[in-house]
Amino acid sequence: MTATQQTPVPQAPIEKPLAKNRRVRRLTTKDRVVISLMIGIPTLIEAVLVWFPAIGSIILSFAKWNGVGSFGKIEWIGTTNYANVFGIDPNFWPAVRHNLIWLAFLAFIASPAGIFLAVLLDRELPGSKIMQSIFFLPVMFSLALVGVIWQLIFSPDQGLINGVLGTKIDWFGNPNINLWAALIAASWKHIGYIMVLYLAGLKGVDPSLREAAAIDGATSRQTFFRVVFPAMKPINIVIVVITVIEALRAFDIVFIINKGTNGLQLLATMIYTNSGAAARVGYASALAVILLVIALVPIISYLTQAFKEDKR
Template sequence: MTQTTAPVPVATEVERAPRARAGRVRRLTGSDRLVLGLMVGVPTLIQAVLIWIPTLLSIGLSVTRWNGLALSGIKPVGLDNYRYALRDYPPFWPAIAHNVIWLGFLALVATPLGVLLAVVLDQQIRFTRLYQSVFFTPVMLSLVLVGIVWQLVYARNEGLLNNLLGTAGTNGAVDWLGDPHVNLWAALIATGWRHAGYIMVLYLAGLKGLDPSLREAASIDGATGRQTLFRVVFPAMRQINILVVVITFIEALRAFDIVWVINHGTNGLELLSVLVIQNLVGEGQVIGVGSALAVLLLIVSLIPIVIYLVRTFRKAD
């Protein structure tokens, strides 16, 4: 009785080729190195020229006294500029208070409004695309243009708001932008109009990317729409929630354009960012003080950014 053996399969060229390629590292050609160098070097150069070098120069100038003309006029003064800003500069603490109010308004009014709009528009209601476009339109406008639009609304004699109230052109007309008791709130409504649309788009994108099975499981378990939203949807969008908080914090700190268009950040609209510009440009410039204010603003701004990056990298690890 003879015993036959099964033929041993011979690897074909197609089967051997991936194995050979897997064990061989492809060397970069000269053109590859050039492309990679440009892709890494150009953005790095732009970042260095526009961000890192000015930041380092601001830190250096914050401990000097300089009139902005001859380099020989730079004199080191240590921390005197910081002491002056914190103790003897009259607009500093009002600006801090206004920035805190700005943050509170965005965090408690504008951001929740944007989240609410996102949740409502995610329900596949009629004309949802139209509503999204309407609420997102202010985001596409520059903050300067937003300020100009709201100037037309708030103008004392010809403004839309006073015309609706029937007080335009009379002694009872409210000076929405000139009265220091109300102009901050008028500016907050203007910036909230834009901020809510921005948050809506971010949150709506997060809701669209949410796994539908989470809501289906909650529905099967008998959860109501409200319970599903607060106990399933919001916890599942933790990263989006953190991003929204960070953006809200940064938007409150970098607020500048609207108040600058209104009255250059004076008469009740003082903000940290405006004080920086007022001290760095124009007549009576105090570059050292302006740089010190910029450094203080940078330090405060880095707090939410660092927290967000730490949580993001920790999750990636």
């Protein structure tokens, strides 16, 4: 009889046991020094330029002080500054109202306009590069320069707007309309800034997401709101924070127009006025703390909601 030959069964390769005692490279003294400098220097700069002044403003908001020249004459008066802000100052509540209008205008008109332009330019239509440069141009200007430019545009005598409309309206002098004229001027720069941020984010969206949405039969609008917009969540958070900060720290353009008076009162101009010529540093610090709290409310609320959705 002939012995039946059997095909040998292949065996799995034997795995080598992981090395238990791997050598861990220890940090040298030089490494520790370099790491300490890389962490310590930015932290120190942040503390000196941001945290120390912020803490100092909170402390001085409970005091009466006329400035650096009278360093030893700080008088602690408790919450008197806050009581005067909320109860006596006739400019405070109009300034708060104007800041909130400024925030609403940027959040619901200017920022969406910038996002809309970014979506259009992302389609790479003919002339999109030129249009992108035109809309980005105001971003390179300071708000002070923007104020000067729009003063010429809104000039009651030789301004472009009155020339086109054939009117003699004093856009920045009339307290009933100067806030809206200033908002248009500020939005000219804000829209371009948001457009650039959002356009950069759109370039990073995975094209396969849009292709999958198109295969499922989604329209361009459905693709944006249900696919692209959720994927842009990090950029959306940045835009919300920037919009809140830009709205509440608005100062340059208003100060150029009329120094924050005659219907253009803002918290930032009140802080400057009281800490400068008026020499009421404690009172200005109380205003700064109130502005900080107002700024933190929408930012923290949005971030909390965003993090809750991430956990889900």
